[in-house]
Amino acid sequence: MSNIENINKLAEEALSSVDSIKRATAKPFLLTRIHARMNKETVSLWEKAGWYISRPVVAFAGLCLILLINAAVIVSKNSSTQTTNVEQTTQASSDEFSYTVATIYDVYNNQP
Amino acid sequence: MNQPDLIAQLQQGDEQAFTKLVEEWQDMVYNTALGIVQNEEDADDITQEVFIQVYQSISSFKGISKFSTWLYRITVSKALDHEKKKKRKKRFGFVQSLFNNQDEEILLPAVFDHPGVELEKKEKARELFNVLKNIPDKQRIAFTLHKLEGKSHQEVAEIMNTTLFAVESLISRAKANLKKELIKYYGTLKDTI
DSSP: OOHHHHHHHHHHHHHGGGTTOOOOOOOTTHHHHHHHHHHHHHHTHHHHHHHHHTSHHHHHHHHHHHHHHHHHHHHHHHHHHHHHHHHHHHHHHHHHHTOSOOOHHHHHTOOO | OOHHHHHHHHHTTOHHHHHHHHHHHHHHHHHHHHHHHOOHHHHHHHHHHHHHHHHHHGGGOOSSSOHHHHHHHHHHHHHHHHHHHHHHHHHHHHHHHHHOOSOOOOOOOOOOOOTTSOGGGHHHHHHHHHHHTTSOHHHHHHHHHHHTSOOOHHHHHHHTTSOHHHHHHHHHHHHHHHHHHHHHHHHHHHHHO
16 A cells, blocks of 8 residues: 555544544533532622733733823923923023113112 | 423523533533533533523523524634633743743643543544644534534534535535645654654
C-alpha cells in the first residue's frame, strides 16, 4: 500500500472512530452544585459589575474618557492662565509708570 | 409527568420540577458541551450555567420550538461563549508572560479523550477531536450534534435555526475539512518518523 493510500486510510479510520460513540454522563451531584452556584450568584452582583468594567473594550473606553477629560482641563487651564498673565502685566506696568493721575491729596499725603 | 406539565410547573417556580428537569436532561447538556469545549471541567461548568439560565428564563419559553431544541440552543451558545472567554484569557496570559521575567510553566495543548469512545478507537478519536478544533464553528457544531448526540439532519437544522439543505452542506464540508486536516496531520507525522 502506498504512503498516500495509507494516510487516507488512517484519516477515514479517525473519521469513523466516533460512529458508535456513547453519550458521556454528567458528574454526580450536579444538582447540589447548581444550587450552590445559584446561591453564590445572587450575592456576587459586585463581581459581575467588576467583570463588566474590566472588559478590554470598557476599560479602554474609560481610559480614553479620563485622558480626554484631562486634556480638556489642561487646555482650559492654559487659556485662563494666559488671561491672568496679561492682567498681571498691565497692572505691573501701570504701577511702574504711574499711569494713574495723581491728585492733590496724593501729593500732600505721601506715605513713608 | 409529561413534558408540558413539567414545564408548566417549572414556570410556576416548582423546585421538584427543576430537580426532575436536571435529572432528565443533564447528560444531554453535558455531552453536547463536552463535544464542543473538549474539557470535562469546562463542560461541567457549562452544564451548571445552562440549568441556571433555564431556571431563570423558563418564563420566556413559549413552546414554539421543542423544549429539547431550546435547551440545545442554550447549551451550544454557552459552550461557544465559554470558548471565547477562554481564548481571551489565553491571549491575556500570553501578553502577561511577555512582561513577566519569571520562568513559568509552559502549558501544552490538552489531549482530549471522550469517555464514550470504544477503547480500541480511543487513539483515532483523540486525533479526530484534535483537528475538530481547526474547522469553522458552524461546521463543528453541526458535526458534533450529528455525530456525538446522534441528532438527525432535520433536528440539527431546528437547533441551528437553519434549513435542512444548509445543515447537509455544513456536515459535508465539516467531513471534507476534517479529512483534509487529518491527512495534513498524518502527513507531518510520517515526515517526522
